Amino acid sequence: MSVDGYLDDATHQRLILSSDADLDRVDEVRANADAILVGATTIRRDNPWLRIRSAARREARQARGELADPVRVTITRSGNLDPAARFFAGAAPHAAAQGNPARQDVLVYVPASVHGEVEARLAGAASVLEAGDPLSLPVVLGDLAGRGVRRLLVEGGSTVHTQFLQAGLADELHLVVAPIFVGDPTAPRLVGPGQYPHDATHRMHLESTDQLGDVALLRYRLAAPGTSGPG
Secondary structure (H helix, E strand, O other), X not given: OEOOOEOOOOOOOOOOOOOHHHHHHHHHHHHOOOEEEEEHXXXXXXXXXXXXXXXXXXXXXXXXXXXXXXXXXXXXXXXXXXXXXXXXXXXXXXXXXXXXXXXXXXXXXXXXXXXXXXXXXXXOOXXXXXXXXXXXXXXXXXXXXXXXXXXXXXXXXXXXXXHHHHOOOOOEEEEEEEOOOOOOOOOOEOXXXXXXXXXXXXXXXXXXXXXXXXXXXXXXXXXXXXXXOOO
């Protein structure tokens, strides 16, 4: 985020906040994750690949018997997603319509009320899964655990950060601060307003700080409300 707490500016061009060293760190974190989750707004706005860039890291995952890239996951209330987005790259066109099993490397969680509509729209580009109505993060996490996901990297954006952090569902927060100001109240912030379990009474535990080029990485361990953080 910027020094004043923004994830991006309000223009159509993505604002690059990370340094090259931090982007490589993110690639390493991705390589050690079982799945990566972003919100539907991030897919529509940024059109991310969510792939591991390093060939060596991809090969190391395959040598461990894992997929070259982590499973890609999104949550969406509306299901308004373009199957041509990079998030779905590699899908077999209309696989479901042809009677082929749905993909297991791209997962889209939706409310039960829109499941059929979204499944038809994505047409085999992903496995479309019901997650309650309204959509429930515990249901999503429970299903992912049943699929063998033990380490989930939540990359954003603002709405997803807000939901996970307000619900106390994150174990760690990796916060990178870029030395710039955005200053635009219409731009997306790191999180939205609301009540968070980690407040002045229940502080997060600062695990480490690192300088990566011109950005600062702060690693926080998040203790559950009512418990003490690491010693």
